[in-house]
Structures are given as C-alpha cells and as structure tokens.
Amino acid sequence: MTNSDSISVPERKRGSGVKVVYDLLRDEILDLKLAPGSLIDEVQLAERFKMSRTPIREALVRLASEGLIETLPNRSTMVSNIDFLNLNTFFDALVLMYRATTRLAAQHHRPEDLAIIRGFHEDYAEAVKARDTLAMIATNAAFHAAIAEAGRNPYFTSLFRRLLDEGRRILSLYYKSYEDQFPQRFVDEHAEIIAAIEARDIEAADRLSKAHAELIVSQVLKLFSRKDQFDIAL
Amino acid sequence: MTNSDSISVPERKRGSGVKVVYDLLRDEILDLKLAPGSLIDEVQLAERFKMSRTPIREALVRLASEGLIETLPNRSTMVSNIDFLNLNTFFDALVLMYRATTRLAAQHHRPEDLAIIRGFHEDYAEAVKARDTLAMIATNAAFHAAIAEAGRNPYFTSLFRRLLDEGRRILSLYYKSYEDQFPQRFVDEHAEIIAAIEARDIEAADRLSKAHAELIVSQVLKLFSRKDQFDIAL
DNA sequence: TGCATTTTTCTTGTCGACATATAAAATACA
DNA sequence: TGTATTTTATATGTCGACAAGAAAAATGCA
Numbered sequence: 001m002t003n004s005d006s007i008s009v010p011e012r013k014r015g016s017g018v019k020v021v022y023d024l025l026r027d028e029i030l031d032l033k034l035a036p037g038s039l040i041d042e043v044q045l046a047e048r049f050k051m052s053r054t055p056i057r058e059a060l061v062r063l064a065s066e067g068l069i070e071t072l073p074n075r076s077t078m079v080s081n082i083d084f085l086n087l088n089t090f091f092d093a094l095v096l097m098y099r100a101t102t103r104l105a106a107q108h109h110r111p112e113d114l115a116i117i118r119g120f121h122e123d124y125a126e127a128v129k130a131r132d133t134l135a136m137i138a139t140n141a142a143f144h145a146a147i148a149e150a151g152r153n154p155y156f157t158s159l160f161r162r163l164l165d166e167g168r169r170i171l172s173l174y175y176k177s178y179e180d181q182f183p184q185r186f187v188d189e190h191a192e193i194i195a196a197i198e199a200r201d202i203e204a205a206d207r208l209s210k211a212h213a214e215l216i217v218s219q220v221l222k223l224f225s226r227k228d229q230f231d232i233a234l
Numbered sequence: 235m236t237n238s239d240s241i242s243v244p245e246r247k248r249g250s251g252v253k254v255v256y257d258l259l260r261d262e263i264l265d266l267k268l269a270p271g272s273l274i275d276e277v278q279l280a281e282r283f284k285m286s287r288t289p290i291r292e293a294l295v296r297l298a299s300e301g302l303i304e305t306l307p308n309r310s311t312m313v314s315n316i317d318f319l320n321l322n323t324f325f326d327a328l329v330l331m332y333r334a335t336t337r338l339a340a341q342h343h344r345p346e347d348l349a350i351i352r353g354f355h356e357d358y359a360e361a362v363k364a365r366d367t368l369a370m371i372a373t374n375a376a377f378h379a380a381i382a383e384a385g386r387n388p389y390f391t392s393l394f395r396r397l398l399d400e401g402r403r404i405l406s407l408y409y410k411s412y413e414d415q416f417p418q419r420f421v422d423e424h425a426e427i428i429a430a431i432e433a434r435d436i437e438a439a440d441r442l443s444k445a446h447a448e449l450i451v452s453q454v455l456k457l458f459s460r461k462d463q464f465d466i467a468l
Numbered sequence: 469t470g471c472a473t474t475t476t477t478c479t480t481g482t483c484g485a486c487a488t489a490t491a492a493a494a495t496a497c498a
Numbered sequence: 499t500g501t502a503t504t505t506t507a508t509a510t511g512t513c514g515a516c517a518a519g520a521a522a523a524a525t526g527c528a
Contacts (some may be wrong), residue, residue: 041308041479073480093387124505155323198275248480249481249518285482289481306490
C-alpha cells in the first residue's frame with residue numbers, strides 16, 4: 001500500500017501548522033510570488049495546506065501584525081501594497097538601522113559571529129557570480145541580519161529584519177528590470193564592513209555602513225525616478 | 235423583561251472580540267496588573283470574556299508577535315519577563331528613537347500635530363501636579379508617541395511605541411518605589427522640546443531629546459543599581 | 469432604461485467538541 | 499526509601515459547522 005492510498009494520514013506534527021503556513025506565506029509575499037494587493041482566501045489556503053481554517057487564521061493574524069498583509073473587517077484580507085509614495089520613510093529607517101546595527105556589531109560581536117557573517121558574505125558573492133538575483137537579494141538580507149544579530153540588540157534586530165523584508169520586495173522589482181555592475185561593488189563594501197567590525201573600529205563601521213546604505217538608496221531612487229510612474233504602480 | 239433576564243444575549247458586535255481581548259490584556263500587562271512571568275489560561279480568559287477560545291487565541295497570537303507574552307508549545311503561555319540583565323539594549327534603542335522621532339517631528343510636523351502634542355503635554359503636567367504616577371507614565375508615553383506620529387515615519391513610530399510600552403512596565407516599578415522631583419523637570423524639558431519642534435530647529439530637537447532621554451536612563455539606572463538585586467528580580 | 473430594494477452568494481467570525489502532548493500524580497520495583 | 503515507570507489530569511492544537519456581514523446579483527417599479 002503506497003502512501004497516496006491512505007487518505008486519512010495526518011503526517012504533520014501537532015503545533016507545526018501555524019508555523020508552516022506563516023513561513024511559506026511570508027516567503028511568497030517577500031519574493032513577490034504573491035503580488036501586493038492580491039486577495040487571500042482562508043478556505044483556499046485551508047485546502048492547499050490540508051488543514052482547518054483555525055491555524056490558517058492564526059498565521060494570518062501574525063502576518064497582519066507584522067504589516068505583511070492587511071485585513072478588512074468581515075471582508076477579505078490582502079497582501080500589503082508597497083507604498084512607493086513614502087519610500088523616503090523606508091530609506092530613512094533603513095539607513096539608520098544599517099548604521100546602528102553595524103556599530104553595535106563592532107562593539108559586541110564575538111568570534112563565532114564573524115564566521116557566520118563571512119558565510120553569508122561568501123553566499124552573496126557566489127550569487128553575484130552566478131547572476132542569481134533572487135539569491136542575491138536573500139543572501140544580502142541574511143548578511144546584514146547576521147551583522148545585526150552580532151550587535152545583540154533585539155529591538156534593532158527586529159526592526160531591521162522588518163526593513164530588510166520590505167527591502168526584499170522592493171529590490172525584487174529593482175532587479176527584475178535592471179542588471180548592472182553594482183552587486184560586485186556591494187561585495188567589496190561588505191568585505192570592508194567585515195574588516196571594520198573585526199577591528200572593533202566603531203567609527204569606521206558607522207561610516208562604511210552609512211555609505212553602503214546610501215549607495216543602495218540612491219541607486220534605487222535613481223531607478224524609480226527614471227521609470228515611468230505607471231509602470232511601477234503595482 | 236429586563237436585560238439580565240435574557241440569558242443568550244450576545245451584546246457584542248461581530249469582529250470586535252479579538253480587539254477587546256487584545257486591548258484589555260495589553261493594558262493589564264503594561265500596567266503590571268498581570269505580573270511578568272504569570273501564566274495565562276485560555277479557558278479562564280474565555281470564561282471571563284464570555285466568548286470561545288478562538289478569538290482569545292487570536293488575541294494571544296498578536297500579543298506574542300509583539301513580544302508581550304511568550305508561548306511554550308503545547309504548554310501554557312506566560313507574560314513576558316522584564317529582562318533586567320539587558321536593560322542597556324533597551325536604553326540604547328530608546329535613546330536613539332527619542333532622537334530620531336523628535337528630529338523628524340521638527341522636520342515634518344503640521345500645525346494640527348502641535349495641538350495634539352500640547353494636549354498630552356498638559357495632561358502630563360496635570361498628572362505630575364496630582365502625583366498620579368500611573369497617569370504620569372501613560373501620558374508621558376502618549377506625549378512622545380504623539381511626537382513620533384508628527385514625524386510621520388511608521389517604522390520608527392512602531393518601534394518607538396513598542397519601546398514606550400516596555401518602558402511603561404519598567405517605570406511602573408520605578409515609581410512604585412520612589413517619588414521624587416524629577417517629573418517636574420520632565421515637564422519643563424517637554425516644553426523645550428515642543429518649542430524646538432515648532433521652530434523646526436532639527437539640531438535643537440536632537441540635542442534636547444537626547445539629553446531628555448539620557449536623563450531618564452541615568453535616573454532609572456541609578457535606581458536599579460541602588461536597589462537590592464533580589465528585590466527587583468520579578 | 470435607470471434607480472431603489474430585495475434576494476442571493478460568499479467569506480469571514482465564532483462556537484463547541486475532540487485529539488494530543490506535557491506535566492503531575494500514582495504506582496511499581498529494587 | 500528512592501528511583502523508574504505507568505497512569506491520570508489538564509491545557510493546548512485542531513477540526514467541522516453554524517451564523518452574521520458585506521458585496522454581488524436579481525428583482526421591482528417608475
């Protein structure tokens with residue numbers, strides 16, 4: 001008897017339901033597999049994940065509290081739109097968190113943190129070499145998140161993670177349109193940042209991370225100002 | 235027939251359940267009516283709020299994603315402990331957010347924002363005059379949250395709100411023990427901050443908010459270093 | 469035809485019940 | 499008596515079903 005013959009096999013550990021749904025939906029939203037503004041149906045998800053609506057709803061509540069989806073009372077819930085009109089608030093926060101987390105990493109990192117950071121650094125370099133844009137975006141976010149972890153301030157880390165997540169959505173649009181030489185420059189700058197952290201040079205970490213962040217911001221802004229407004233509005 | 239005669243009166247609007255539970259539990263946690271570390275029972279809450287466990291659970295999921303409660307798998311959920319060992323990370327984030335939000339308020343505030351801010355300023359002054367510590371804590375948080383709103387950066391605002399919330403719990407302990415003259419000084423400093431914002435003097439707003447935040451931090455640290463360690467551990 | 473009103477449909481919000489995992493209690497055994 | 503094992507108790511995780519709103523469709527009327 002093959003596995004597909006038996007119908008009533010739960011095959012899922014108790015308590016894992018919410019996490020599975022949350023993780024997968026989150027990834028799909030951040031990779032734009034679920035388009036901003038698209039509607040989410042609980043029953044549909046329940047069928048897809050083969051579970052009841054209760055754990056689905058709890059995953060949605062969590063996504064909503066993180067701003068990834070919006071729920072209209074008594075009416076459907078939808079993937080949050082990217083607010084292009086207020087990108088400046090996003091960039092302001094992003095630059096400040098780049099600086100704050102990198103500074104703290106220079107202060108508080110431990111030897112084992114550097115190994116982790118270097119790991120993601122190499123992953124990113126390989127993604128650049130392979131011209132794999134989705135991997136570039138994901139490993140870049142992981143690299144900076146690892147630096148934030150080494151800074152050991154959970155308040156900064158959680159905001160920064162949220163910003164990096166939102167950045168994944170924005171950068172997905174960016175790299176969908178343009179392939180250019182900047183990723184290689186980012187690799188070099190990452191190496192400089194690592195060196196500053198390792199040397200515990202707080203001011204250098206601050207200066208380099210600030211320049212790095214502002215380069216990204218200026219590139220994305222240049223792109224968006226060049227593109228036709230109607231082209232990017234969802 | 236009086237209202238109490240009919241047993242099966244829902245008397246609650248559909249969709250309001252989660253919000254009611256969330257708001258009340260949040261307040262009780264922040265005012266220390268629910269002690270850090272105390273256990274939360276879903277069935278008990280369901281009976282208390284006269285609703286089923288489903289909306290209760292969704293409110294708990296939301297509180298958990300904001301870090302106010304922690305949920306042990308398959309076992310009970312509890313009110314998050316205050317991490318006295320890592321207060322420095324809290325203060326680092328708090329000072330930076332005081333500065334960032336006040337700077338942005340000086341840049342982006344609109345006339346109507348100032349009216350709101352002044353309203354909370356007066357509420358706080360009255361609470362100080364009345365020596366109502368719980369009101370002081372709440373209106374102080376509201377005052378600074380209003381400044382953050384005027385800065386119009388939702389990323390900063392949401393982190394700052396979370397920090398102010400956590401601050402409510404810490405300050406509750408502070409004021410439980412000591413009554414002193416600092417609240418009046420805070421009133422004066424608030425007035426100076428408002429003036430800087432109104433004058434759109436970004437550097438002054440930065441300087442004043444930094445000094446204000448650091449005064450609070452140093453006061454709380456002084457208190458905690460004076461107190462017996464075992465006295466405050468939970 | 470055009471608009472207001474009623475009906476239908478469809479999705480969400482809530483409920484009560486069952487299943488299961490963990491901790492505590494009880495038992496067995498050396 | 500002390501430890502290991504089994505049993506029980508209890509709170510959580512999940513389920514299927516019903517009810518209530520809101521939008522869409524259908525109907526009525528001028």
